[in-house]
Amino acid sequence: MSINQNRIIRSKNRVVEVTAAPGSGKTYTLIRRAVHLLATVPAEQILVLSFSNASVREIRQRMRAMSTDSTTGAEISNVTVQTAHAFAKGLIKQKSVLSEKRAIKLLARSIKAVQKDCKKGVLWPDVSTSQMQRRLTQLEELLEQQNIRLVLNFMSVVQASRKKVSESVTGKFDKLAGYVKVLCAIRNKYSAIKKAKGDIDYGDMLVQAVKAIEGGASIPFTHILVDEYQDCSAAQTHLLTLLANLDGRSLMVFGDSCQGIYGFAGANYTALSGVLDDVRQLSLPVSRRLTSQTAALASAVAQLEDDQAIQTTSAGKMPALVCDDTLDSQTKHIVRDIQKLIAGGTPTAQIAVLARTKALLHPVEQSLLALDVQTDRMGHTRHRKHVLAVLRLVRIVERLAVSKSKVKPERLHKALPSVTADDARWKKETLNLAKVGRMPSLESRYKGCAAVYLRLNGGVRKDADLRADVNRWLPKCRDYKDARSMRAAIKAMMAEEVVTGTIHAAKGREWDHVLIVGATDGLLPIHFATDDIAISQERNMLYVAITRARKNVRLYHAPTVNARSGKLFESASRFLDEPAVRKTLKVEKLTG
Numbered sequence: 001m002s003i004n005q006n007r008i009i010r011s012k013n014r015v016v017e018v019t020a021a022p023g024s025g026k027t028y029t030l031i032r033r034a035v036h037l038l039a040t041v042p043a044e045q046i047l048v049l050s051f052s053n054a055s056v057r058e059i060r061q062r063m064r065a066m067s068t069d070s071t072t073g074a075e076i077s078n079v080t081v082q083t084a085h086a087f088a089k090g091l092i093k094q095k096s097v098l099s100e101k102r103a104i105k106l107l108a109r110s111i112k113a114v115q116k117d118c119k120k121g122v123l124w125p126d127v128s129t130s131q132m133q134r135r136l137t138q139l140e141e142l143l144e145q146q147n148i149r150l151v152l153n154f155m156s157v158v159q160a161s162r163k164k165v166s167e168s169v170t171g172k173f174d175k176l177a178g179y180v181k182v183l184c185a186i187r188n189k190y191s192a193i194k195k196a197k198g199d200i201d202y203g204d205m206l207v208q209a210v211k212a213i214e215g216g217a218s219i220p221f222t223h224i225l226v227d228e229y230q231d232c233s234a235a236q237t238h239l240l241t242l243l244a245n246l247d248g249r250s251l252m253v254f255g256d257s258c259q260g261i262y263g264f265a266g267a268n269y270t271a272l273s274g275v276l277d278d279v280r281q282l283s284l285p286v287s288r289r290l291t292s293q294t295a296a297l298a299s300a301v302a303q304l305e306d307d308q309a310i311q312t313t314s315a316g317k318m319p320a321l322v323c324d325d326t327l328d329s330q331t332k333h334i335v336r337d338i339q340k341l342i343a344g345g346t347p348t349a350q351i352a353v354l355a356r357t358k359a360l361l362h363p364v365e366q367s368l369l370a371l372d373v374q375t376d377r378m379g380h381t382r383h384r385k386h387v388l389a390v391l392r393l394v395r396i397v398e399r400l401a402v403s404k405s406k407v408k409p410e411r412l413h414k415a416l417p418s419v420t421a422d423d424a425r426w427k428k429e430t431l432n433l434a435k436v437g438r439m440p441s442l443e444s445r446y447k448g449c450a451a452v453y454l455r456l457n458g459g460v461r462k463d464a465d466l467r468a469d470v471n472r473w474l475p476k477c478r479d480y481k482d483a484r485s486m487r488a489a490i491k492a493m494m495a496e497e498v499v500t501g502t503i504h505a506a507k508g509r510e511w512d513h514v515l516i517v518g519a520t521d522g523l524l525p526i527h528f529a530t531d532d533i534a535i536s537q538e539r540n541m542l543y544v545a546i547t548r549a550r551k552n553v554r555l556y557h558a559p560t561v562n563a564r565s566g567k568l569f570e571s572a573s574r575f576l577d578e579p580a581v582r583k584t585l586k587v588e589k590l591t592g
Contacts, residue, residue: 004284005029008252009036013280015244016252017229017272021310022298022547023289023510026254030225031062033252034079037223043078047221049087049240051231051262055508056083059227080221084236085202088209091217098194098201100152106199107152108143110190114182115139123185138182150175155187159203161268162234174528206235213242222248228508229255230269231262241275251276258302259544261504263537289510289550291316297553297584298546301539301575310547319546319553320586321519321576330558331363333590334515337554338368338498341513348373348496350512354503354545356526359563360518361500368498369476372489378501378509384490386453386466387473389416391490393449394483397437407434421456429456442486443477450474503545514549516542519557519576522569527562542575555585 005025008018009032020026034046050056063076082090089097098106117123118136127135142151154176158168165184169177176183194200200208213219224243226232232240244251253272260269273279287295287310295310297319304310324330334353341351353375355361365375392415400407409426412433421429429452436448450470454460460467473490480486499511518524525538546553557572571577576585 002284002286004282004286005032008282008284009033011252011280011282013278014250015272015276015278016280016282018252018254018282018284020254020256020284021287022256022259023287023550024284025288026256026284027059027062027227029284030227030252030254031059031066031076033225034063035066035076038075038079041223043075044080044220045222046079046225047087047223048079048081048225048227049084050081050227051084051236052228052508053083055228056081058508084232084239085205088205088239091212091219092205092208097205098199100149102199103152103201104148106193106197107148107155107186107190110186110193111139111143111148111151113189113193114185117185117189124181135182138179139186142179142182142186151183151186154183155190156201156203158187159207159235162238174530203235206233206239210235210239210242213239213246219243219246219249222250224249224251226251226253227255228259229253229272230257230260231255232269234268234270237268237270237275244276258304258540259507259547261507261537261540261544263533286311286313287547288313290547291551293318293584294546294549294553297581298543300578300581300584301546302543303539303578303580317552318586319555319584320588321555321557321572323572323587323589324556324558325591327363327558327560329591330517330556331367334364334517334556335367335371337515338373339371342373346512348498349376351515352499352501352506352509352511352513352548353515353517354501354506354548355517356503356524356541357518358502360523361502364517365472365500366475369472370479374497375500376497378499378505386470387490388487390446390450390453390470390473391483391487392416393433393452394436394442394445395487397433397445397449398482401437407437416453416456419456425456441477442480442482443474445483446477447474503541506548507544510548510550512549512551514545514553516545516553516555518560519555519573520560520569521571521574522562522567523560524573525575527565527567527569539575542573 002025005028008016008029018026018029020029030048034048037046048059050059059081063079063081066076114123115136118132118139124132124135141147150173154168154173157173158165161168165187166180169180169183194204221243224240226240240251240253243249255269257269257271273281290298290310290312292312292315294316295312299309322330322333324333338351338353342348353361353364361377365377368375393412396407396411396415407430409423409430412426412430433449433452436445436452439445439448451460454462454467454470457463457466477486480489519542524542525535529535529538555576559568559570561568575581
């Protein structure tokens with residue numbers, strides 16, 4: 001245990017903010033702090049808060065893993081570990097919270113109520129006819145399916161950030177910039193309808209918890225420990241401030257402001273000293289995860305001063321920026337680098353390919369699959385059972401084509417015992433399957449059977465993950481002559497997989513080798529990040545991606561055309577073009 005860790009664990013200060021470098025043992029230190037408190041404090045008086053279900057699960061898992069041979073080991077399992085929202089829900093004793101589906105219905109009802117008030121002249125009676133018509137048109141636009149979820153998300157962020165509507169239409173909400181007046185009216189109506197029905201959403205939970213504390217609610221916890229403090233929204237920070245100001249309470253928070261990447265959800269890091277008095281600042285500056293070369297790159301990207309730079313105890317390779325002239329050559333070189341790592345003995349599960357957006361991952365996943373290397377997309381459940389089920393259908397139509405027999409619904413039922421669909425759907429898909437047998441190639445037969453399988457499972461558009469999981473095997477069909485040979489090959493594929501995912505999904509995880517795709521200006525930072533706060537969040541995004549690596553980091557840049565805007569992004573990320581960062585990078589310029 002380091003001197004810094006021991007100082008934190010045994011601290012007698014009432015309010016402490018711990019600044020922790022990536023891989024510095026932050027969660028370990030938090031748990032040891034809880035163990036230290038248990039010597040004098042009942043477990044029922046200790047509360048551990050975090051701001052995601054994933055981090056809560058990790059803390060609970062680590063606590064369970066502690067030895068139960070001692071009294072402390074047994075007691076640690078009685079410490080309460082919750083998300084901030086779960087704590088708030090328990091405090092206000094709310095039985096249920098609006099689901100997204102119900103919230104969208106209420107929001108749609110609110111928008112329609114605002115429309116009605118406009119037409120009656122109750123709302124905005126002094127505006128011109130043309131202005132009123134414009135606002136009615138905007139309300140109609142916000143009711144569209146592709147917009148109403150964005151509005152619901154926006155409402156949650158406004159509540160969490162405790163900002164005005166006009167201050168929140170930035171970043172991912174740029175699309176709503178011209179809708180401020182109608183959004184204010186919708187928000188007021190939505191709040192009124194929720195209140196009348198006695199409903200609350202996740203944003204309301206924090207607001208009501210604050211009111212409960214201010215109203216004298218009984219709080220059994222005397223010691224509050226907070227993990228991932230940088231992910232706090234303004235509402236969550238306010239909640240912690242109220243708890244800390246109660247008599248006889250202590251508060252200790254752990255975080256790294258450079259890892260704050262949830263601004264889109266209302267998170268906004270505020271130093272604890274900015275909201276509370278007599279805050280003791282402590283640190284965990286030494287990373288046991290990063291090499292000195294990776295730490296130097298991360299520190300430069302984050303623009304840390306020398307006295308704030310990440311310290312390490314090990315050395316490794318210098319990170320590389322690989323610059324290609326096309327996306328195809330970039331994909332080829334990423335796959336080549338992965339093959340070299342695997343050939344050198346690196347377990348596939350210790351290789352991660354990360355990107356700012358999901359779209360950048362698809363070409364890499366497809367190319368790896370063509371080489372019989374599977375990928376495990378974080379946040380997506382992939383099952384080979386789906387591709388095997390589709391190939392079972394292909395096998396049926398191939399056999400029937402030879403025997404010139406007809407497909408019967410009973411045969412389809414038997415092939416897919418776990419699928420539930422009505423009789424009419426089974427009959428219709430039996431007819432569709434009969435047409436597939438006449439298709440000349442395995443690829444075309446697979447495509448036809450995949451469509452049948454998706455429709456039997458609720459529709460081609462119902463489950464995007466299932467659709468992607470089935471369709472990603474389509475190019476692989478070109479390597480085999482029939483379904484039988486492809487099924488055998490898939491069953492024989494290696495069990496371990498290369499990890500892929502967005503940087504957001506990678507938060508809190510680590511691998512030996514991290515390959516970052518799309519280190520291109522317009523992709524990272526993303527092109528719609530325009531204000532200083534949004535750019536700062538994007539910088540943090542790159543920092544988080546880099547600091548996932550235990551041994552080595554490689555970044556990849558290639559000119560990219562944005563599918564939606566049609567813009568060509570030609571330059572490497574501006575975050576990598578800074579002089580201090582260039583000193584920490586080896587640049588490789590490749591072609592073809």
